[in-house]
Amino acid sequence: MKRGYLYTVLFMVILSAVFTFALAASYEGFKPAINLNAALQQERAVLDAFGLDQGLSNEEASQKYDEVIREGEIAGLTVPVYEEDGQVMGYALPIEGAGLWGTIRGYLGINARLDEATGLVFTEQNETPGLGGRIDEPQFKEQFRGLPIAQGDAIRYGQNQGVQLDAVTGATQTSSAILRILNSALDDFFAGEGN
Amino acid sequence: MAERPREIIKRNLFSDNQVLRQILGICSSLAVTNTMRNSLVMGIGLSFVTALSSLTLSAMRNIIPHRVRMLVQTLVIAAYVIFLDLLLKAYLPDISKQLGPYVGLIITNCIIMGRAEAYAQQNKPVASMLDGLFAGLGYTLVLMIISLIREVMGFGTLFGINVNVLNLQTWTIMIMPPAAFFIIGGLIWGLSARALRRAGKEKEA
Numbered sequence: 001m002k003r004g005y006l007y008t009v010l011f012m013v014i015l016s017a018v019f020t021f022a023l024a025a026s027y028e029g030f031k032p033a034i035n036l037n038a039a040l041q042q043e044r045a046v047l048d049a050f051g052l053d054q055g056l057s058n059e060e061a062s063q064k065y066d067e068v069i070r071e072g073e074i075a076g077l078t079v080p081v082y083e084e085d086g087q088v089m090g091y092a093l094p095i096e097g098a099g100l101w102g103t104i105r106g107y108l109g110i111n112a113r114l115d116e117a118t119g120l121v122f123t124e125q126n127e128t129p130g131l132g133g134r135i136d137e138p139q140f141k142e143q144f145r146g147l148p149i150a151q152g153d154a155i156r157y158g159q160n161q162g163v164q165l166d167a168v169t170g171a172t173q174t175s176s177a178i179l180r181i182l183n184s185a186l187d188d189f190f191a192g193e194g195n
Numbered sequence: 196m197a198e199r200p201r202e203i204i205k206r207n208l209f210s211d212n213q214v215l216r217q218i219l220g221i222c223s224s225l226a227v228t229n230t231m232r233n234s235l236v237m238g239i240g241l242s243f244v245t246a247l248s249s250l251t252l253s254a255m256r257n258i259i260p261h262r263v264r265m266l267v268q269t270l271v272i273a274a275y276v277i278f279l280d281l282l283l284k285a286y287l288p289d290i291s292k293q294l295g296p297y298v299g300l301i302i303t304n305c306i307i308m309g310r311a312e313a314y315a316q317q318n319k320p321v322a323s324m325l326d327g328l329f330a331g332l333g334y335t336l337v338l339m340i341i342s343l344i345r346e347v348m349g350f351g352t353l354f355g356i357n358v359n360v361l362n363l364q365t366w367t368i369m370i371m372p373p374a375a376f377f378i379i380g381g382l383i384w385g386l387s388a389r390a391l392r393r394a395g396k397e398k399e400a
Contacts, residue, residue, distance in 0.1 A: 008260040015267060019274045026278055033285035041288065129297060130229040131370065170370045 043069075045121040046080045049092045049109030051145055075192030080107075088112045093189055097181035100173040102126035104135075108182060110149065114193070120144035120182075132174030140168055151190040154183045200325055207329035213306045214337040214379070215386050220306045224338060225375040227297065231354050234342040236290060237297050238335025242328055243279060245307045248272045249327030253315040268311045276302045306330055341378050345369045 040058055043065040047053040052068070053061060072081030072091070080092040091114075092107040104125045109118035120141050127133045134140060148161040156179065157167045167175035198206075213219045220241075227233045248271050252259075259267050280298045283291035291298075301307070310330050315323040346352055349369030351359025359365065368374050 003260050008263055011258070011260055012263055012266065015270065019270055023274055023277055027281055030281045030285040034281070037284065037288040041292075129227055129233050169367055 042123060045107055045123045046092050048121045049107040049119045050082045050090050051109070051119050052082070075189050077189070077192065082109075090118050093185055095181050095185040097177065097184065099125060099127050099177045099181075100132050100171075101128065104177065104181060108144070108185065110189075114190075115148060115150060117144045117147040117149055127174045128171070132168065132171040134168045134171065135174055135178060140166075149186060151194070155179055155186070198322065200322075203322065203325050204329045207326065207333045208336060209333075210390075212333045212337060212386070213309070213330050214334055215383050216390075217306075217309065218383070219309050220304050220334055221379065223297075223300060223304060224334075224341065224379060225372045226300075228338050228342040228375050229345045229349060229370050230352075231339060231342045231346050233297070234338035235335065237301075238331065238338050240279060240298060240301055241304055241306065241334060242331025244272065244275045244301050245310055245331040246324050246328035247275050248307055249310050249315040250320050250324035251275075252311045253318060253320040253323035256316055264316070265308075265312075268308055272307050272311070273302055306334055337379075337382070340382070341375055344378055345374055349374070 040062060044053050044056075044061050046069055047056075047061060047065055052064060056064060068082055068084055068089075069080050070083060071078055072088075073079075074081075074091050077093075079094065081088060082090045082092070090109055090111045092109050094105070095108050096103065096105045098104070102125070104122060104127070106120065106122035106124070108120050110116070111118050122136050122141075125133070125136060127135060143165050147155065147163055147165065149155065150161075153161075155165065157165050157175070159165075207213070211217065214221065214224055223237060227237045248268070251271050252268060255267070276298060279301070280291070283298065307327075310323075310327050314326045318326070343353075346354075347358060348366050351357060351363070351365045366374075
């Protein structure tokens with residue numbers, strides 16, 4: 001059936017309005033759950049950066065977070081600090097930078113003596129699933145637990161003061177991006193710490 | 196004449212498989228098939244969107260002005276993809292994190308619009324939904340076959356569980372997209388050869 005322009009235009013306007021409204025309504029409905037998940041994910045990420053998230057349930061993780069993590073300042077940055085019995089055990093340094101496709105965000109846990117990483121976690125990454133996306137798998141991330149770090153000494157693939165660090169096979173761009181992000185965050189951190 | 200449900204299912208899964216016979220959805224078949232879990236999640240997400248968008252578009256098929264039908268299809272598909280994304284974020288955050296970039300990729304999958312154009316436009320809503328669902332499941336089936344080969348040979352794992360008990364050397368090329376080219380090519384070849392043989396036999400008979 002042939003229809004006039006007016007019908008076509010009206011049809012599109014009404015249809016767009018209906019779908020936009022439906023989506024906006026469902027977003028409002030889902031928002032509390034989404035925000036809760038996002039907050040929880042953030043807390044778990046910080047715990048994991050210190051190696052504290054070992055098989056905890058969501059409630060346990062949230063409780064643990066309230067127990068041992070507080071906001072603190074170091075090197076001019078406000079970062080999550082891990083404290084036990086009033087003693088600082090480590091800092092979660094926020095990292096952020098461009099990956100191959102999108103922004104990569106996460107935390108690098110650093111011990112209180114600032115000479116060792118305690119863990120690397122990602123809160124946001126859009127790397128190629130199955131290739132660069134494998135940076136978010138334990139095989140890659142666990143390598144950063146106990147990795148020596150030092151001022152002016154960049155992290156690299158291969159030997160780091162005797163500790164082996166491997167890139168992700170088939171994901172050279174993403175692997176290089178991770179080092180770039182980590183090293184620039186560490187440079188800034190140590191520069192701020194030196195002042 | 197309307198197709199029977201059994202015919203719709205058989206057509207979409209085998210004889211007219213979207214990936215192997217229609218050569219649609221090749222981009223994601225190359226990209227996401229290096230692990231089985233990724234393939235499965237992508238396939239389920241796509242089936243969900245194809246089924247619902249075909250249902251919706253078919254229900255509206257008599258009031259959609261012909262010249263803007265593609266705009267309408269895109270609008271409906273995009274709305275369902277965003278809805279799926281929200282749903283996963285709210286109730287299945289772990290899967291949502293895994294899927295991350297895929298959910299957006301579903302919009303660009305030509306199978307969805309292909310089914311909307313080729314089927315939902317002329318057929319009743321329930322039949323269209325079934326057609327969309329099984330077109331998606333046919334896609335899932337092919338993805339699973341490809342990723343079974345790629346994950347076992349490339350990583351020595353199956354759904355992330357180590358099956359490389361003999362500790363054989365894994366093939367890096369299997370992780371890379373080119374491997375999917377060879378596997379899809381081989382599957383298309385095999386299926387086409389079979390279809391040709393059948394057609395030949397029918398002629399003789």
